[in-house]
Amino acid sequence: MAQKLNKFNGTGWRLKIGTAANALKLITDEMSVEYGETPNMIDTGSKDDGADDTFILASVSRTIKLSAQLDTSTGETKAAFGDLKGYSGAGTAVYFSIGSASVGEMVIAGQGKISSLNVKATRNEIATIDFEIRVSGSTTYLANA
Amino acid sequence: MITIECIKEFHDIQDGAIRSIGDTWSASEARTKELEDKGFVKTTKKESKTDK
Numbered sequence: 001m002a003q004k005l006n007k008f009n010g011t012g013w014r015l016k017i018g019t020a021a022n023a024l025k026l027i028t029d030e031m032s033v034e035y036g037e038t039p040n041m042i043d044t045g046s047k048d049d050g051a052d053d054t055f056i057l058a059s060v061s062r063t064i065k066l067s068a069q070l071d072t073s074t075g076e077t078k079a080a081f082g083d084l085k086g087y088s089g090a091g092t093a094v095y096f097s098i099g100s101a102s103v104g105e106m107v108i109a110g111q112g113k114i115s116s117l118n119v120k121a122t123r124n125e126i127a128t129i130d131f132e133i134r135v136s137g138s139t140t141y142l143a144n145a
Numbered sequence: 146m147i148t149i150e151c152i153k154e155f156h157d158i159q160d161g162a163i164r165s166i167g168d169t170w171s172a173s174e175a176r177t178k179e180l181e182d183k184g185f186v187k188t189t190k191k192e193s194k195t196d197k
Binding site: 016103 | 156
């Protein structure tokens with residue numbers, strides 16, 4: 001993948017998912033993917049603190065959002081809508097990696113469950129899907145080898 | 146093929162697997178050397194002629 005000064009073309013960062021950490025597959029016709037972390041903060045400030053905010057860390061919420069073109073094929077080497085619908089309906093634990101596929105570069109890895117799955121079909125536009133994974137537990141930032 | 150064990154978590158780009166510490170699998174001699182040199186795995190068993 002083209003890399004310059006540690007910057008990346010987002011096209012090279014892909015999501016892979018699967019029901020086991022050693023069987024991850026790309027999503028068919030991925031268009032974009034996002035990973036987000038939200039440390040939830042408990043406000044411990046009071047009038048005694050005057051104008052200064054103070055916080056302690058509570059839990060950390062992590063999510064992945066992906067959009068792709070709708071592909072109704074099944075049994076392919078990539079995960080498509082049928083796979084995702086199965087995982088969503090059954091509450092299946094989904095393992096994932098998101099990142100580059102080049103040696104020496106990095107991926108974010110973990111597991112979670114699909115918390116939303118949507119299909120959008122608009123006149124004169126490509127039909128799309130989008131889904132969100134809520135991460136269960138932590139994530140790790142790993143090197144490719 | 147050689148049986149190797151993960152000693153440092155990494156993303157195996159040959160098959161997309163996330164290798165966690167303690168995972169074991171089989172790899173070629175060349176692949177084993179490559180991963181050992183990088184400190185990701187150790188060899189647990191080399192296949193002998195009697196294993197075949």
